[in-house]
C-alpha cells in the first residue's frame with residue numbers, strides 16, 4: 001500500500017494538507033518509523049500531485065498498514081465516500097428525531113442514494129425507522145407526506161420530552177420536537193389555578209407540558225380526529241386527567257357560544273392563527289395572556305394584527321421571539337400579549 005514517509009516534526013502539517021485535498025487513506029493507521037511517520041495515502045498519489053499541493057522532498061513508499069478500526073461516530077462518518085460534505089450538512093440540518101423515528105429531507109438529486117442515507121441515519125441514531133419528507137406541512141391538520149426509506153415501517157411512536165411522553169403517528173398528526181424549548185418556556189410562566197385554552201392542541205404537547213407542572217384547567221381543542229385520539233391517550237399516559245379537558249372539533253365553533261374567560265390562550269397554528277384572533281380576544285379575561293404564533297420575517301405585522309383584533313381593548317406586548325426557522329428569511333415567531 002502507498003505511504004508518505006515524512007519527518008515526525010512535519011507530520012501534522014503534511015497530514016492536514018493531505019486531508020484538505022482528500023488524499024489521505026482514512027481506513028488505515030499512520031505508523032511510526034524512527035524519526036519518521038508513514039502516512040497512508042490514496043493509491044493514485046504521485047510526486048507531481050504532491051508538488052502541486054506544496055509538499056516537496058518527501059518519499060512515497062510501498063508498505064503495509066494496520067486497518068483503522070475506529071467505529072463511525074457521526075452521520076458524516078457513516079456517509080463518507082457516498083456524499084459530499086455540503087450535502088451531508090444539508091441533510092443534518094433537516095434531521096428530526098421523534099421517539100423511535102427519524103425524519104429527514106433528501107434533495108431530489110440524491111434520489112438514488114436515499115436508502116443508503118436512510119441506513120446511515122438508522123445506524124447513527126439507533127432508532128427504528130427512517131422517513132423522508134415528501135411534501136411540506138399542509139392542510140387543516142398540518143401533516144405532511146412521508147416516504148419510508150429504512151428500518152421498520154412503523155409510524156407510531158412515543159416521544160419523550162422534559163419528563164412528558166407523547167404518543168403519536170408521524171403520518172397522521174403534527175408534532176415538532178423543535179418546539180420543545182418553547183413548550184418549556186410557556187409552561188414555566190403558568191401559575192396554579194389558571195384557566196387555559198389550547199386552541200390548536202394537536203396531541204397535547206403544550207397542554208401536557210403545562211398540566212404536568214401546574215394545577216390548572218385546560219381546554220385542549222383539535223379538529224384532527226387522530227390528534228384528538230392521541231391527545232386523550234396522552235392525557236392518560238401523563239396522568240393529567242384532572243387538568244385537561246380534550247375537545248374534538250373546530251375551536252371557533254367551540255368558543256363561539258361559550259362565554260369563556262381564560263387566563264391564557266395558546267394559538268400555535270402559525271399559518272392561520274390570525275383568523276382566530278377575534279374569538280381569542282373575546283375568550284381572554286382582562287389581564288389574560290395570548291401566546292400568538294405566526295410565520296413571518298419580522299414581528300411588526302403580527303403585533304399589528306393582535307392590536308387590531310383587540311381594539312378597543314388594549315394590548316401590551318410582553319415578549320416576542322423567533323421560535324424556529326421555517327425557510328430562509330422566514331421564521332415561526334411567537335408573541336406573548338397581555339390583554340386588558
Ligand SMILES: C[S@@+](CC[C@H](N)C(=O)[O-])C[C@H]1O[C@@H](n2cnc3c(N)ncnc32)[C@H](O)[C@@H]1O
Pocket residue numbers: 140141142174175176179199200201202203204205206221222223224227249250251252268269270
Ligand atoms: C401546528 S399544529 C400544532 C399542534 C400542537 N399545538 C403542537 O404544537 O404540537 C396545529 C393543530 O391545529 C389543528 N387545527 C387546525 N385548524 C383547527 C381548528 N379550526 N380548530 C381546532 N384545531 C385546528 C390541526 O389539526 C393541528 O393539529
